[in-house]
Amino acid sequence: MNNRRKSFTVETAAAAGAPASAEELLGRMVGFETVNPLMGGPAGGEAALAAHLEWLATGWGLRTRRLPVDDGRFNLLVSCEVAGDAEWLLFESHLDTVTVDGMTVEPFAAKVDGERIYGRGTCDTKGSGAAMLWALRDRAAGGERRRNVGVLFAVDEEARMTGARGFAAGALREFLPRLRGVIVGEPTRMQPIVTHNGVVRWRTRTRGVAAHSSDPTKGRSAISAMRRALTDFEENYAPTVNAVNALTGRAAASVNTIRGGTAVNIIAEECAIECDRRTVPGETTEQVLREREAAFAGHAVEHDELYVAPAMDAEQSGALHAWVARAIERHGGDATPRGAPYVTDAGHYAAAGAASLVLGPGDLAQAHRANEWIARDQLALATAVYLELMRQP
Structure with missing residues (x-):
């Protein structure tokens, strides 16, 4: 889509006042362009949305806290607290989205059409974030409060999970002694995912000697070296990755990008591939790295x-x-425990000791x-x- 509407700014969103429903809140959130910067999004998009949510939450009598992330960004924690020694329940939803190319x-303008709401992030996963924050708003305005509740809006889930990794390594530790658990919002049709796979990724390089292609004997091709290494990886290693989990499926190994050379008339001095190794619960990073060394031996x-x-x-x-x-x-939902083959921020929280x-x-x-959407009844159920x-209780 070539004619993209300009997304919200903090000022234009605030001028519109507070939303009157979870659907309106979702529309407001979709209006901020939060495409991950590593996918072509603007720097500061997540921060602008977080600042607006901070403004809304403060107006609803909720507490807010910015939690710095190593790369200069921050997660936003919104909370309703009853006592310093009370139990905590945390919810989490990420602020960023994938690219909008080809939509x-x-x-950036949530459109309601029948029983669906369209727009980037409606499903993954601003719908979760809107439902969580609206529920927290209602909880703060309601009666009995049994526990402290927080909603974490995390950055950078779609690329490097720096928000989740930063929270797991830092502020999460404050909550662990009194934490019932963390509910991570991803599109699951409100069916609980209790286990999922992990991933170990890396880049592998080969190096050669550049020379003019008129006399290849004076050089050494990094692409040719990579071809031999890649053949061993795909023919001798990847087929042996066969661990299986009953709920999450099978482990996997694949090479999904390759880049090499600088010009058609120059023998390639460097070539690089990016490798993706999906792990099932129970496999370790150390195990995968040992496998990697064996796969590329020689x-x-x-x-x-x-x-x-x-x-x-x-x-x-x-x-x-x-x-x-x-x-x-x-609420009439299906609570059967399920597994998933993908990764989520929840893996970082679980690894840090949080249920x-x-x-x-x-x-x-x-x-x-290209036409991302969420069902309105799903948003209401959430x-x-x-x-x-x-x-x-």
């Missing part, structure tokens, strides 16, 4: 840009799921699409279930 609906390669997102084990989320299931079933599960409105099949969790 067939207006990305090849002159270098590895860098290691990225790890932990798997989430079902054993750690068992008690939290049993408690959450009551609220889901009370965690994934629960949010919308269907993954509707996320990242708001009701989240509020129930904030209140239930």
Whole structure:
């Protein structure tokens, strides 16, 4: 779509006043362009949305706290607290979205059409964030308050998960002694994900000697070296990655980008691939790195840009799921515990010691699409279930 409407700024959003419903709040959130900067989005997009949510939350009598992330960005924690020694329940939703390139609906103007709301982020995962914050608003305005409740709006989930990693390594520790659990919002159709796979990614390089292509014998091609290494990876290593989890599926290994050379008339001095190794619960990063060394043994390669997102084990989320299931079933939902082959921020929280599960409105099949949308009844169900969790014994 070429004619993209200008997204909200903090000033224009504030001028519109406070939203009157969870749907209006979602529309407001979609109006901010928060495409991840590593996917072509503007610097400061997440911060602008967080600042507006901060303004709304303050107006509703909620507490806010900016939690710095290493790269200069910040997560926003919005809370309703009853006592310093009370139990905590945390919810989390990420602020960023994927690119809007190729979208067939207006990305930054949520459009209601029948029973659907269209726009980038409606499903993944501003719908979760809107439902969580609206539920917290209702909880603060209501009667009995059983526990402290916080909603964390995290940055950079779609690329590097720096928001989740920063929170897990820092402020989360403050909550652990009195934390019932963390509910992470992703499109699960409000069906609980109690376990999911993890990922270990890295870049592998080969180096050669540049020379003019008129006499290749004077050089050494990094592309040719990579071809040999890649063949071993795909033919001898990837087929052996066959660990299986009953709920999350099979482990996997793949090479998904390759870049090499500088010009058609120059023997390539460097070539690089990016490798993706999906891990099932129980596999470790150390195990994967040992496998990597064996897979590339005999090849002159270098590895860098290691990225790890932990798997989430079902054993750690068992008690939290049993408690959450009551609220889901009370609202007519399906509380059967499920697994997922993808990764979420919840893996970082679980690895830090927090009981965690994934629960949010919308269907993954509707996320990242050219016409991304969320069903209105899913948004309403999420708001009701989240509020129930904030209140239930």
